[in-house]
Amino acid sequence: MTTTASPAASTGRTAASADRAPTTTAPPTSGRSARRRQSVDRIYYLFLVPSLVLFTLAITVPALLGIFYSFTNFIGFGDWEFIGITNYIAVFSDPAILSSYLFTFGFAIVTVLLVNVVAFLLAVGLTAQIKAKTALRAVFVIPMVISGIVIAYVFNFLFSNSLPAFATAVGIGPLQESILANPDLAWISIVIVTAWQSIPGTLLIYIAGLLSIPGEVYEAAAIDGAKPFRQLWSVTLPLVAGYVVINVILGFKNYLNAYEVIVGLTNGGPGTSTRSIAMTIFTGFTGGDYAYQMANATIFFVIAIVISLIQLRITRGKAALA
Amino acid sequence: MERRRWRSRTAVTLSVAVGLTLGLGGCAADSGGPADITFHMSKPEAIPYFRELTKKFNAEQSDVRVTLDTASNLSAGFLRGNPPDVGLLNYNEEMARFMERGALSDLSDLPVAERIRPDVQELVDQYATYPGRTSVLPYSVAAASVIYNVELFEENGVDVPTTWDELIAACDTFEAAGITPIYSTFKEPWSVGQGLFDYTVGGSIDVAGFYDELDELGTEVGPDSDVSFEKTLKEPVERMVELAGYSNDNAASRSYGDGNVAMAKGEAAMYMQGPWALGEIAKTDPDLELGTFPLPVTDDPDDLKVRVNLDLALWVPEASTEKEAAKTFVSYLMEQDTLDEYNAEFLGFGTTVDAAPATDERILGMQEYYDDGRFYQGASKFVPLSIPTDNYIQSIATGADVDATLRRLDADWARLALRG
Structure with a gap:
């Protein structure tokens, strides 16, 4: 530090x-x-x-x-x-806690990747010279202003009722049963909803980053004969590297603390398949297991600090490149 | 302590006027006037009822003034040493923790304590006890069993089953007639725990006795112990899985609300829910004829029992500064007419020896079992909340391995005993 x-x-x-x-x-x-x-x-x-x-x-x-x-x-x-x-x-030998760590880290990694890829591509599209750019940007930002628990309950209904009904009508076999009720697939619904909710914030940061790149570098690249994809890869990406790092760090940190979306969607179920670390810690208050979950929280805190330090170090390396 | 220190510092640093006000405030509380007490009651549907009752009590006498509190956080209140003076709420494992540590005062000197049925008072002790005290007075018991659609049973010539074989035969009859035998709402873990699980376990073993032995074993619970979830509950839970198979196809994604609507529309013959669901079903179809019967899990009709829980129980915290006033109010709440009126309105069963019997058709099927003391408290409710019992049961109902999941419960139990 x-x-x-x-x-x-x-x-x-x-x-x-x-x-x-x-x-x-x-x-x-x-x-x-x-x-x-x-x-x-x-x-x-x-x-x-x-x-x-x-x-x-x-x-x-x-x-x-x-x-x-x-x-x-x-x-x-x-x-x-x-x-x-x-x-x-006891924490280290508790399968419930170990599985909550596995789930949470897996979920955070997948979500970070999904959110950043989608948000970056959207940002590239929304900063290009397209029609109704401002209106489109406003539309994409809407999910950000709705509370997470509300989004989760709406999607809960969609996944439990609308999606199976739609899948039955169209004839998509695997989706005819609610994915929320499937212990192996329920986590996907949490990734989708979390991504839907957090893409706007990430998108805004990317748009700001893309707008900060001066037009001259693209002109220079074009004169050197770089096609759009090459420009994106060799000019845009390196110049927004700092923004990518911010988004990854902030996103990862948020997803590790995942709570409300999971509560609204699966409440940790089916069974205990989608219990996040934060949810497990919270059971300490409702279940009279305060000290035990405080030990869990302390371990989680140490892990979070270690991750932050590693990320800060990487950040500095990236910044030197940029 | 904290408060006193704060007060002395205030007296020094602030003006004399403030000190005087504090002093006067202290005098006023000591010298007569009505004693102010707080009454905690947070069962949502019963709040209007007790608001009226509190108002009536305040108007009838001038010694005690009761304020109804429907929202405070109880744990926080106890933690700060500032709990309500009278509590009336669901009595469960969580509440028992307060009692076990001596946070609730003794009410055995109240005449009403004598009138409580011993077998109902015994329900309190099943979770935890505090030596030499009657800390909790049962107020109303909710009895739960299978809710059934009377018309569907009659149309298909099915009688209320009293043995396991009759139950399975009934399910087969409904299935053959294209009727869903059991409506299940596996999406909500608690509904599986209190329903299918508690009914099958409670109908086959002595629940309180089982947990007494588990408590004694503590860290010894496991593959080698004579009593364990894996050994003792295997058979009932396998029966539960068999019954779960007679559920609606989309049970895994149905919630409690969906279940109430489906039952009201006559979509299924049986429903494993408590009396609380009856009021919800009536919201959709007030005229639907429903009945209740204890789930038969063995081949002996004498084993039939209903699931009960102390829906409301009264207590006065040790930390209350107005215990006498609180007891006056407790006696008022426990007057027989008040009790009977409450139970009639909220489909409860009386806890006293002279309680009026239930009158509502829908719960009459449970009266004889309740009167005979043939009841148990749900097995899912004995496990401390830090073990996600209902979630485990939910995964069994939706296909997880019975042995492996029960083994996990054993391991959790032993781990909890280790650090408790």
């Missing part, structure tokens, strides 16, 4: 790491503060105070409490005692 703040890294910083700048640069300022004290108005520190206080109270303190309780047998109220790392041992 601290390396991000070093001057060398900050020159090649992409938008993704710039996004994190407020938190990552905060600690080292104390080292440089002697030099800068006179030029920086105190008021800037005051601006930080409200969010710092809120962040500490609402995020850091509960997180630390959660980690603390993961070493106890606390069930949410009443007496408790320390039980060491028993919870952690």
